[in-house]
Amino acid sequence: MTRRPLPSLRGLQAFEVFARTGAMTRAAAELSVTHGAVSRQIKALEAQLGARLVEGPKHQLRLTPAGRELASSLSSAFDMVALALPGAEAGQELVVACPGTFAMKWLIPRLPRFLHSRPGVRVRFVEDRAGDFSRGGVHAAITLQRGAAPAGLRATPFLDHAYGVVLSGALFENLHQDRRKVLRLPRLHAETFASGWAMWAADMNLDLPEESAERSFEHNFYLIEAVAAGLGAAITAWAFVQADVLSGRLAAPWGFHPLASRFTYLRPAQADNTLAAEFGRWLQQEGRRDAKPPTTAAAAQPSLTDQNRAM
Template sequence: MTVRTERRPLPSLTALRAFEVFARRGQMTLAADELCVTHGAVSRQIRSLEATLGLDLTEGPRHRLRLTEAGARLAAALSGAFGQVEAAIADLRADTHVELRLSCVGTLAIRWLIPRLPAFHARHPTVRVKVTESYAPVDFARDRFDAAIRVNETAPIVGAEAAAFLENFHGPVVAPALLGDGPTGLEGLTRLTTGSRQTAWAEWEAHSGITLPEPPDSQEFEHIFYTLEAAAAGLGVGLTPWVYVAADVAAGRLAAPLGFAPTPSRFWFLTPAGPQRPAVVAFRAWLIEEAAKVPPPQAVRRSG
């Protein structure tokens, strides 16, 4: 004997989801952004849901809609239901994938770390590295990160484990076509600076023992990544850590006529004190291995 089960008379899941997001966010535009659809699409789904239920779920002016009593009751039920579904899916994914949350200085992430992540994923396919840009002091008690990468002269925080995995060298870089015939090759060029590192050029002169002539002009950029792109585009000469431009120098996209001077700072891999998750241990080992592959920088070449 065949047992027949009755079909549940539920409205469209798409319409229910659109209504739940609108109720939670309070505005059609915010709901549309979260769902990656248009404002009109959200509005049509809610009207369709109201027609299906035969109930008014919203009221008020078109651009200031609010929930009716029935809408509020339905929204509360849907919020709990969708929350349970999301939690169940997260649990299922946790059985096959592990997320490693990494806070990292942005330029290192863009120009060095992320291009190498496919190699880590190939070796550890169940670990997903979620990279968040930050230059702020690390506080594992406050921030929900498994690990962090910072550049500093000493281990940046107390009460955490720190491993220095990269030495830090810095030097001037410029588009090869801009190199001149003067003692440094940089005479007459605009000096490119980074807003957050106003003392970088003075520090480089102290580390390298080279004093450059005063530039005819200077131009400031918000991030060092912009500074390096400006240098490659021929806007002037920028200053950078070696690890950020090793590939560009090797490819001939940038020239480093004066080489790179060592600095007291290091790139640090930081983790909370205590036992670490296997994914963090694996990532730290891989990171140190990749750092060892970085070619040595060109030595400082003094002019004259």
């Protein structure tokens, strides 16, 4: 049998950990060696391969294109080795890149159902690099996707996307459930969806009056808590507020308008990660059993201008 021309396993491991953690010091800590040892192993690996894998100043090293390509392959390869080890199933970890608000409001409350039948399995969520597997360390990602999957990735749509106006349930009652008054409340929005009000008004064929105030929030979870506190009304996704609307904590006077994009589970097409595949199938099951949003009656709603004329 012909021997495979593989470079040093220590060098490959040192490089993979550096690529995944992004720093020599963190790689050294994970491998329980010195910073210098990691650096020497990576330099030796570069010499064996005849290619530069890292570049830049000493304290700001980054991966070269060749380094990013190798890191992506190594992470998948080491995942496969870990899965093949005896007893590995009991200590598996799945790292999923995911929007923070979706993880907090939709995913984590359902996660016990996935973990219950998989003792010892860990699922960790990170917010960065959604859909970017070039640095390694992330096995899958959840993102809003429309159309075909990006090249080199498997895409599994699992949840429909819809958006609408929400406000505090108590505040809506204080307004005697008058939707015209809702539109005159302070308008809140997340910085990631600043155009939400204009987009929603166009979809609903509504003419927005001048708002009493406008407030912006960096994250959707800040926005949702601000709405629940009665600071105003906001445009947000059904997946983010489903539990709050069903409990009555928030009200959705116009229901939710469907969008073409869907929450989609992405993973590298070449990686054979059994746990990642299982998680994708579980997401599809959860999506099928998910509560459907109250539908909007956009076509039946006159514009606010027409409503005012009728008053």
